[in-house]
Amino acid sequence: MNETTTMNRSAGATSRYDPRAIERKWQARWEADGIYHTPDDDPRPKWYALTMFPYPSGDLHIGHWFAMSPSDAHARFMRMNGYNVLFPMGFDSFGLPAENAAIKRGIHPADWTARNIEHMRAQMKMMGAMFDWSREIITSSPDYYKWTQWWFLQLLKHDLAYRKSQAVWWCPKDQTVLANEQVVDGTCERCDTPVTKRDLEQWFFRITRYADELLDFSRLEWPEQVTTMQRNWIGRSEGAELRFGLDVPGVDEREVRVFTTRPDTVYGVTFFVLAPEHPLVEKITTPEQRPEVEAYVAQARRESEIERMSTDREKTGVFTGAYVINLFNGERVPVWIADYVLATYGTGAVMGVPGHDQRDFEFARKYGLPVVPVFAHPDWDGGELTAALPHGGRMINSGPFDGTPDEEAIPAVIKYAEEKGYGRGTVSYRLRDWLISRQRMWGAPIPVVYCDTHGVVPVPESDLPVLLPDDAEFRPTGESPLKYHEGFLNTTCPIGGEPARRETDTLDTFMCSSWYQMRYIDPHNDERPFSRDKARKWLPVDQYTGGTEHAVMHLLYTRFFTKAARDMGIVEIDEPMTRLFSQGQILGPDGQRMSKSRGNVVAPDGEVEKWGADCFRAYLMFLGPWDQGGPYDSSGIVGVSRWLHRAWNAVTGDVTTADLPGAPSTRELRRWTHRTIQRVTSDLRHFRFNTMLSALMEFTNHLMKVRESGEPADAAAWRE
């Protein structure tokens, strides 16, 4: 029984781990066998795994590897667990960099994009991921943007798209408008240029209609970080809209409304403030105050948003000469304008309650306006205030409400206001409608036509796609380059055939990525964006992964799209992605964001060349928790490489074995094996790749120890 044998499972005892040969061989084999081609008609349960698709900037960088390798590992894990896994990849290929490159180098954005895609696809194949390339989508290709335009028409048909003139964010460098979500600290999200405002006629999507539903994350397994960011971005505030009487000779309006979260302080109103841009300012300002008011308005317009949004600057304002009447107590209070009041939030007007709001307090102090407390806060001694009082105590100076405790105050005042017709309880949101027009050419043309007879006419679905011309002048002028392309601009009205003009703005590229996960399930369908049956089978995405930089842009827009699609009868799901995992960001070795200008970019190709793709992938996963990210320090990769060599040796090298069932050493070996399986399974399930690799390294170390001990190992346990 104890006959000792030597197992030698490799071709030769001197076989060494040669990543390049192995990877080349197996990647070619996988591709030839089409093993990652995901069938639609497969009896196994489906698993839709998705990683955010890249913009084809030209080169795959470490960040792409860091995002894709672990998600690939997880997708493979699900596949090995018996799921029919869909793990597609594509390119989010419309957008400004292509246009800027075109301007700089004089080549068409389409050519630049195509070249980059080809290169990056090849780089991604080197990764050895299980992407199903037969489903690849490219958002700038006509057979894709045809359907992006189709979505626009559906939203338009269902009153979820509309056109209006509004002051919108403008990036002077990129020469285009931006969505609120693309303005960061008063600068352009893309190029950091301070933004300005312009009054323009633009297309919007009614995302605000879904504000409340978008706040419901109860069916989602998403990181709290992301749901919190979305919650803050939507910014729901409960309060009331209150009417104030307006009695200015020659002005038609008889009232002006404010939104407030503290209607219970309405008896403490001692002044009233409008945003400088508020339309009433022009009408109600008295002749004596006009020069000062106009100067202030002009200055507010001129100031950059960064200056204006600075919270620590002193409050300024100007009296308009007009008064409004507080309907609750009949008092006349002066109307001021001040730039701390935002035209875009609530009604663009604020009731000034210096006794209970610190900003109002500072403003009243500065301009000598009276301060009337309406809650007797327990900490207040009744003397003159040095700051606004916090919530608490019973109401005072408030007519019929005197004595009401603070916790009952808000509902009581709202009820009273509704009975008397002074106002009503309401909810206000920070979220604005999504501005989707862009004055650039490398995007999907907005499929509408302007006709002198029929007005705004949607392009019929049968005429889609509205193709981008391949010979447009792409220099930015502040207007879409398409405007100067006669062949594109001039068309005929779909209704009456009259001469008409095309819309020359293009769609925000975030619209392309708002539905791309639905296209992967049926990427070659030229009848519909996707078939209903396939949607029923594949949607929603089971596991999505990507960076948090898209928390309030892409991830909010795609949720809106899904809900709108559901209400339009296109899909039967409420949410696009059930689970989300946000990976961290890989930084340069200096701890700074990798960028060419800093010179801290580590090229993945060099690492792959030197260590092999598997080693590089494993090292990225071994660095630390995936959601953490951090500086990339290439000095540690040698450890992973050593481990792979050891693992190769452990599996392929010679070992002395014998039949030793039940021996203590056998029990120990089997315990190690199964404990490792358990740890790896659990870690993989929870995206804990770093500890998964530690477990595998420990196991390898144990195997090597058994092998080097000279004692024979149980043949069956060793094989296992």
Add this chain to the structure above:
RNA sequence: GCCGGGGUGGCGGAACUGGCAGACGCAGCGGACUUAAAAUCCGCCGGCCGCAAGGCCUUGUGGGUUCGAUCCCCACCCCCGGCACCA
């Protein structure tokens, strides 16, 4: 200011959410093999005291709960990310 995450060896990080802190790896030190080096293998590797056995200290700071705290509670400091004059 508000919200979220974090602070553990020289470094990246681990510790099954109350049970031997520092797994795994990098770097470092010592050794084996080698004419030599690389590669590989073996050993050591938080700090202080000690020849040693061993002892004391140690998870940002200070307190608390507990037989027992990196983990729970209170207060504070620092770092990262987001939001921010939102009425």
